[in-house]
Amino acid sequence: MRYMGKGRIDMTGTAREKKDYSATKNACKLCSPLGAALVFKGVRGAVPLLHGSQGCSTYIRRYLISHFKEPMDIACSNFAEETAIFGGGANLKVALENIRKQYAPAVIGVATTCLSETIGDDVPMFLREYREMFPDEDLPPVVHVSTPSYQGTHMQGFHGAVLATVTALAQGAPAERAQHINLFPGMVSPEDLRHLKEIVTDMGLSAMVLPDYSRTLDGGLWTEYQRIPSGGTGVEEIRRSGTAAASLELGRILAGEKQTAATFLETAFGVPCHRLGLPIGIRETDRLFEALTAATGRPMPEKYTEERGRLADALVDGHKIVNLKRAVLYGEEDLVAGLAAFLSEIGIIPVLCASGGKSGRLKKAVADLFPDAEEKGIRVMENADFVDIEAAARELAPDLLIGHSKGYTMSRRIQVPLVRIGFPIHDRVGGSRLLHLGYRGALALFDRIANTLIERQQDASTVGYTYM
Amino acid sequence: MAESSAKTTTDIPILKERESQIYQKGKAPFRMTCGKHSLAGSVSQRACVFCGSRVVLYPIADALHLIHGPIGCAAYTWDIRGALSSGPELHRLSFSTDLQEKDVIFGGEKKLYHALVALIETHQPKAAFVYSTCIVGIIGDDVAAVCKQVEKKVGIPVLPVHSEGFKGTKKDGYKAACNALFHLVGQGDVSDVSPYSINILGEFNIGGEAWIIRDYYQRMGVEVVSTMTGDGRVDDVRRSHGAALNVVQCSGAMTTLAEMMQEKYGIPYIRVSYFGIEDQSKALYDVAAHFSDRPEIMERTRRIVRDEVQRITPELRKIRQALEGKRAAIYVGGAFKAFSLIKALRYLGMDVVLAGSQTGNEADYEMLRDMCDDGTIILDDANPLELSKYILEKKADLFIGGVKERPIAYKMGIGFCDHNHERKIPLAGYSGMLNFAREVYGTVSSPVWQFAPGRKEAGPGAGG
Numbered sequence: 001m002r003y004m005g006k007g008r009i010d011m012t013g014t015a016r017e018k019k020d021y022s023a024t025k026n027a028c029k030l031c032s033p034l035g036a037a038l039v040f041k042g043v044r045g046a047v048p049l050l051h052g053s054q055g056c057s058t059y060i061r062r063y064l065i066s067h068f069k070e071p072m073d074i075a076c077s078n079f080a081e082e083t084a085i086f087g088g089g090a091n092l093k094v095a096l097e098n099i100r101k102q103y104a105p106a107v108i109g110v111a112t113t114c115l116s117e118t119i120g121d122d123v124p125m126f127l128r129e130y131r132e133m134f135p136d137e138d139l140p141p142v143v144h145v146s147t148p149s150y151q152g153t154h155m156q157g158f159h160g161a162v163l164a165t166v167t168a169l170a171q172g173a174p175a176e177r178a179q180h181i182n183l184f185p186g187m188v189s190p191e192d193l194r195h196l197k198e199i200v201t202d203m204g205l206s207a208m209v210l211p212d213y214s215r216t217l218d219g220g221l222w223t224e225y226q227r228i229p230s231g232g233t234g235v236e237e238i239r240r241s242g243t244a245a246a247s248l249e250l251g252r253i254l255a256g257e258k259q260t261a262a263t264f265l266e267t268a269f270g271v272p273c274h275r276l277g278l279p280i281g282i283r284e285t286d287r288l289f290e291a292l293t294a295a296t297g298r299p300m301p302e303k304y305t306e307e308r309g310r311l312a313d314a315l316v317d318g319h320k321i322v323n324l325k326r327a328v329l330y331g332e333e334d335l336v337a338g339l340a341a342f343l344s345e346i347g348i349i350p351v352l353c354a355s356g357g358k359s360g361r362l363k364k365a366v367a368d369l370f371p372d373a374e375e376k377g378i379r380v381m382e383n384a385d386f387v388d389i390e391a392a393a394r395e396l397a398p399d400l401l402i403g404h405s406k407g408y409t410m411s412r413r414i415q416v417p418l419v420r421i422g423f424p425i426h427d428r429v430g431g432s433r434l435l436h437l438g439y440r441g442a443l444a445l446f447d448r449i450a451n452t453l454i455e456r457q458q459d460a461s462t463v464g465y466t467y468m
Numbered sequence: 469m470a471e472s473s474a475k476t477t478t479d480i481p482i483l484k485e486r487e488s489q490i491y492q493k494g495k496a497p498f499r500m501t502c503g504k505h506s507l508a509g510s511v512s513q514r515a516c517v518f519c520g521s522r523v524v525l526y527p528i529a530d531a532l533h534l535i536h537g538p539i540g541c542a543a544y545t546w547d548i549r550g551a552l553s554s555g556p557e558l559h560r561l562s563f564s565t566d567l568q569e570k571d572v573i574f575g576g577e578k579k580l581y582h583a584l585v586a587l588i589e590t591h592q593p594k595a596a597f598v599y600s601t602c603i604v605g606i607i608g609d610d611v612a613a614v615c616k617q618v619e620k621k622v623g624i625p626v627l628p629v630h631s632e633g634f635k636g637t638k639k640d641g642y643k644a645a646c647n648a649l650f651h652l653v654g655q656g657d658v659s660d661v662s663p664y665s666i667n668i669l670g671e672f673n674i675g676g677e678a679w680i681i682r683d684y685y686q687r688m689g690v691e692v693v694s695t696m697t698g699d700g701r702v703d704d705v706r707r708s709h710g711a712a713l714n715v716v717q718c719s720g721a722m723t724t725l726a727e728m729m730q731e732k733y734g735i736p737y738i739r740v741s742y743f744g745i746e747d748q749s750k751a752l753y754d755v756a757a758h759f760s761d762r763p764e765i766m767e768r769t770r771r772i773v774r775d776e777v778q779r780i781t782p783e784l785r786k787i788r789q790a791l792e793g794k795r796a797a798i799y800v801g802g803a804f805k806a807f808s809l810i811k812a813l814r815y816l817g818m819d820v821v822l823a824g825s826q827t828g829n830e831a832d833y834e835m836l837r838d839m840c841d842d843g844t845i846i847l848d849d850a851n852p853l854e855l856s857k858y859i860l861e862k863k864a865d866l867f868i869g870g871v872k873e874r875p876i877a878y879k880m881g882i883g884f885c886d887h888n889h890e891r892k893i894p895l896a897g898y899s900g901m902l903n904f905a906r907e908v909y910g911t912v913s914s915p916v917w918q919f920a921p922g923r924k925e926a927g928p929g930a931g932g
Binding site: 021022023024025026027029030031033034049052053054055056057058059060061062063065066069070071072073074075076077078079080081083084091092094095096097098099101102103113114115118119148149150151153221222223224225226227406409 | 586
């Protein structure tokens, strides 16, 4: 089969404007309700509820299950024809009631879909009416986020849900600043979440990490069926986020967003907001520790000094394997930017940085990391799909692809190895356990990247060396 | 729950509105409430109308499949099925009009038109299917009109599939797909089609199953005009009206098309299943019986069945020894598959303690009741909590289902067999039965269950 690229890739590296009327082929993005559902899975005792068609929750559940390999109960208000005509109010209320009966949730997270948004459902009003139906009952809080699938990608849904959760639940008196901090990690793996929490704890801090699906979506076997898996950020913790000493929000692309959970807390409650990159690689992780040191007055613990040392040592040991190699990166913009930061430290040139997102900020984020991006021939593509990416990759003939599972067919066709990171990992086990963050994450990534290059060289050799 | 209620060992509540869709087989008769829209807030394992259409048409490998709507519906169905093609692989690509906010406001017809024309120009398909998703009608797009316009311009069939997600259940999606397919039927030349010929309907070539089945029929001396839609080709569909008989698998995904072909072209149809020795053999014998004026077809069929069964029996016997008395739960899309699985599991010496489906009808559930042993739980349109409750209460050793059922089984330390469209190995046919037995044995016999706290009784090697 012939894959036709559009041949309209911008050589100067600006965001490519997709022609208004062309199809998206093999999308490098997902729809916004998926991101929102994932966030609600990271809130303790929460049940996500999609306000739309049955397929929305089922498809999203399948997609998430295939990555996380965990039960993924996501409810749906399940529109029928008459619902679309008369509005989704009645269905939403029935759904809330049935969830309450079956799951006894601590929180219900309602995310809309293209359908309920297009017919103009007034969800806040429905929620008020629902509360009024039970004046004497202690109903769980309901968080509502607007996630029309025709706006943005799953990342807008993700960050939107974090913001909506904090907006709905946070309380605080501007005068009192407690010792804890808020940490908004972005869409990272359960292993990443565990590592971030470990770092914060080792710095002597307690943190409200939102979302935290490190246990809810990566837990042990059960003795009895758990209607809602244990773990997640507690409602009480989220309530206290307004009194935190500071908020740390990770993601260089997110940092360009006008309103996020962290900026909201700053405006509403005066919680100082620190916006950092995803801590992938040495410098970005250094910055995270600097921010934590600033918040606590404590230096980086010895354990991490050692980890940093081992990482630097490994980078030196393996530098010749990776330096000047060329890689194609794709995926969520923040992950691409974070990874590009790490590659800039080890000499791998990200000749293509591509994302299905279109914040308009990826190019600058990459340019900040690579002031000589143009000389190096680094291209940045926003609003890209896999046909675009593959066409560019063919032309660029990189040594390596770095991204999620959906790039596998491209890797196979153009015969360039793929290092799997991020989400989704649908064709390998262990997607939840991939570590990207911190010195430890960078070391794990470095080993995988270097070993992939070594393996390629070894396999290509006619000699069959047993040491490389 | 109606009938003698199952002994409750879990505290998982069942919603009142769901009670008439859950039964325990006992002496009293019951009438399953089914075929209705899923209850809001119940985490149904079902998908939507779009999904029904998409699964039926997906394997047509030389057609363009364009999904008109926001990106999700296309992204989540990109290359998710193991439906193989022996030639073109256009079906494995995902195309979406990726509607944006401005399209929702101003309409998506222009975008649809241009996207379609460009895609057809690039990929040169034999036909194009355009799937409507939820919001398409609501924003006022006339998809049928755009399809007609494009058809005129490009000269290939461009078929609208009316699959708005909320307009019914998955079954309505099957119908919408059959309606689209029916537009192709009758367009091809059938002058060289044998009077001893069939169409295979409702077989999607997961892991190459259609090839296995087709091979049996061909060895019987029966021509297979088209397989719908496994390893499907537009031109085959176009001449499918030349076949003498439609052989329909699967609970209803393509019965609508068979009925339409019967009415318009007078082609009779029979229902079959290719799972398990018993049903697979019946599927061959029933076709042979249809061509009774050619006794040699039946002769060959007997030989094929004998040879194939002989080939797999020794290993099946060994596996059966290990599985004897183990308990299985089944929750699948169509009830017809459940019937076959019950028989196949019995052949392997296992007891079925739960059987359910997403889309069964009243007759299907009567059939299930007749087939099942006393005490078996029978469910329609179940949710994860119900499934968990009963697999625990019934102490299942094995769960057969799809992606969404898998983690439920695993969390509780119960073996699992994928019997959905995502799997990569063929489970149909005689060789498929052997694969199925190996798969079941492979999961049930794993030593890992000894580490599952919920399965204390599963000691080392408990699976045998």
